[in-house]
Amino acid sequence: MPYDESMVARLLEAQGYVVPASDLPEITERVNTALANAAKWDALEAHRDEAWWPFLEAPRAG
Amino acid sequence: VPADDLCFASVADQAAAFRSGAVSPVELTEATLDRIRRLDPSLKAFITVTDEQALLDARRAEADLRAGRDRSPLQGVTVAVKDQMLVEGVRMTGGSRVLDDVLADRDATVVARLRAAGAVMIGTLNTHEFHAGPTRVFPFGTPRNPWNLDYAPGGSSSGSASAVAAGLCTISLGGDTGGSIRGPAAHCGVVGLKPTWSRISRDGIIPLAPTLDVVGPLGRQVDDVAYALAAIAGADPRDPTASRVPVDTYVEPVATDLRGVRVGVIEELMDPASLSAETIANTEAAIATLTELGARVERVRIPLLPHAMELMWALVMGEAIGYHRPWLLERYAAYDMNTRTRLVAGAIMPHGVVDAAVRLRARLAAQVADAFRDHDLLVSPAAEIAPRLPSPGAPAAAPGGPSPMVAPPTYQAFNMSGHPAISVPSGFGREGMPLGLQIAGRPFDERRVFMAARAYEQAAPWYLRRPTARAL
Numbered sequence: 183m184p185y186d187e188s189m190v191a192r193l194l195e196a197q198g199y200v201v202p203a204s205d206l207p208e209i210t211e212r213v214n215t216a217l218a219n220a221a222k223w224d225a226l227e228a229h230r231d232e233a234w235w236p237f238l239e240a241p242r243a244g
Numbered sequence: 245v246p247a248d249d250l251c252f253a254s255v256a257d258q259a260a261a262f263r264s265g266a267v268s269p270v271e272l273t274e275a276t277l278d279r280i281r282r283l284d285p286s287l288k289a290f291i292t293v294t295d296e297q298a299l300l301d302a303r304r305a306e307a308d309l310r311a312g313r314d315r316s317p318l319q320g321v322t323v324a325v326k327d328q329m330l331v332e333g334v335r336m337t338g339g340s341r342v343l344d345d346v347l348a349d350r351d352a353t354v355v356a357r358l359r360a361a362g363a364v365m366i367g368t369l370n371t372h373e374f375h376a377g378p379t380r381v382f383p384f385g386t387p388r389n390p391w392n393l394d395y396a397p398g399g400s401s402s403g404s405a406s407a408v409a410a411g412l413c414t415i416s417l418g419g420d421t422g423g424s425i426r427g428p429a430a431h432c433g434v435v436g437l438k439p440t441w442s443r444i445s446r447d448g449i450i451p452l453a454p455t456l457d458v459v460g461p462l463g464r465q466v467d468d469v470a471y472a473l474a475a476i477a478g479a480d481p482r483d484p485t486a487s488r489v490p491v492d493t494y495v496e497p498v499a500t501d502l503r504g505v506r507v508g509v510i511e512e513l514m515d516p517a518s519l520s521a522e523t524i525a526n527t528e529a530a531i532a533t534l535t536e537l538g539a540r541v542e543r544v545r546i547p548l549l550p551h552a553m554e555l556m557w558a559l560v561m562g563e564a565i566g567y568h569r570p571w572l573l574e575r576y577a578a579y580d581m582n583t584r585t586r587l588v589a590g591a592i593m594p595h596g597v598v599d600a601a602v603r604l605r606a607r608l609a610a611q612v613a614d615a616f617r618d619h620d621l622l623v624s625p626a627a628e629i630a631p632r633l634p635s636p637g638a639p640a641a642a643p644g645g646p647s648p649m650v651a652p653p654t655y656q657a658f659n660m661s662g663h664p665a666i667s668v669p670s671g672f673g674r675e676g677m678p679l680g681l682q683i684a685g686r687p688f689d690e691r692r693v694f695m696a697a698r699a700y701e702q703a704a705p706w707y708l709r710r711p712t713a714r715a716l
Contacts, residue, residue: 193592194591199572205588208581220596
């Protein structure tokens with residue numbers, strides 16, 4: 183469910199941030215964009231078993 | 245040697261001139277500082293110019309060479325670093341008012357390694373604030389593109405690219421979390437390498453998203469970047485994430501052709517829905533050159549790649565907030581509006597968003613690795629031409645609106661996967677603005693990336709052109 187500006191203000195205040203009201207539309211838009219993207223990713227993410235991280239010690243072939 | 249020609253010479257040519265006695269490191273440094281004084285008021289590539297220290301470094305390099313103490317090909321060569329790296333005795337700003345009174349009490353490991361190689365440190369370079377996406381108001385001046393001052397140099401390593409392009413240093417270091425080296429390199433017509441994640445120590449460097457961030461070198465020619473990587477790569481006791489994989493020699497071998505090299509052209513990045521026809525045509529021409537050089541070229545698909553940019557931003561927001569929280573609590577208004585709204589959005593992001601991004605990132609990284617199963621290298625456009633700067637007095641860019649930094653979906657997949665990728669100049673587009681070809685390789689296979697980039701550069705020597713902005 184998308185956030186609205188009053189919810190964003192409450193969540194930020196609860197964490198101690200002092201944010202001017204003029205910033206709230208932009209913050210809200212950023213959070214809602216990420217929420218919409220995440221809903222899409224859940225549908226795309228079919229395989230969860232690839233081991234790939236990290237390759238600190240040796241080159242990974244292919 | 246005319247002073248301006250000296251400032252545009254390659255590392256190899258400068259090194260040879262120093263050793264033959266034709267030119268001294270002090271002469272190069274003085275010529276470079278003179279160009280900075282003349283040109284940087286327009287370009288705003290530098291935040292701090294360390295002229296006195298640079299002349300001391302240059303005199304030491306000159307004395308060492310005369311005494312037979314030959315440290316490396318970078319001895320006496322001018323270098324500058326993005327203002328996110330500790331340089332002892334120099335303020336580190338991160339391109340932000342938040343840190344404008346912080347003086348570095350030591351060198352970052354990469355800076356110490358450049359000094360140990362005998363390089364001459366010229367200063368710190370302008371950047372988008374904390375390399376956290378497009379900055380609206382640059383506190384140290386708006387960086388401009390040396391090919392046309394009405395255009396941006398790209399970012400976030402803006403000064404790192406424009407200073408090299410304009411002959412204000414020979415080598416620079418930048419940082420790349422989602423294209424911040426390769427983008428400005430392409431926009432300014434220079435070479436920029438995002439090395440394999442963990443190849444270079446990040447000690448003493450302001451982080452953005454630690455699982456994505458890398459430091460990398462920029463230069464006018466491929467070999468200049470290869471010399472710089474050799475000087476700074478490798479394990480570091482100060483950074484446990486720096487890999488212990490042995491450092492290659494990167495300048496050899498010199499290949500004059502690419503016979504036997506299997507190159508995959510990334511289908512999703514040759515799509516007219518994602519990139520302009522001009523950029524795609526430029527890349528097609530570069531691919532034709534690779535084919536003429538003997539490479540076996542095929543198309544390859546990375547189906548999740550179009551999602552890489554949105555994944556990158558979710559991960560950046562999730563990872564960056566921890567580092568910035570203390571400053572956001574104390575100095576919120578000192579941040580640029582774009583930076584602070586992005587950072588605090590990360591503070592209230594539902595956990596499920598970052599979790600979903602982490603999971604899909606693993607899937608995307610596996611697809612990138614799969615694309616390398618039958619290919620040694622992957623290629624694509626590096627970027628569109630640079631964005632035009634907003635007119636003075638125009639309203640500040642809103643999210644999604646005109647911005648001095650554009651990030652096409654070309655870069656981020658290799659930040660997700662950690663593979664190395666280089667941008668090498670591939671010609672010019674409309675209004676004479678540079679374009680770049682991106683060449684990616686397997687983890688820790690920078691050597692082959694350089695080999696292909698070098699062969700292309702020799703066949704298509706776009707580096708011979710110098711920036712044409714009126715002020716230059």
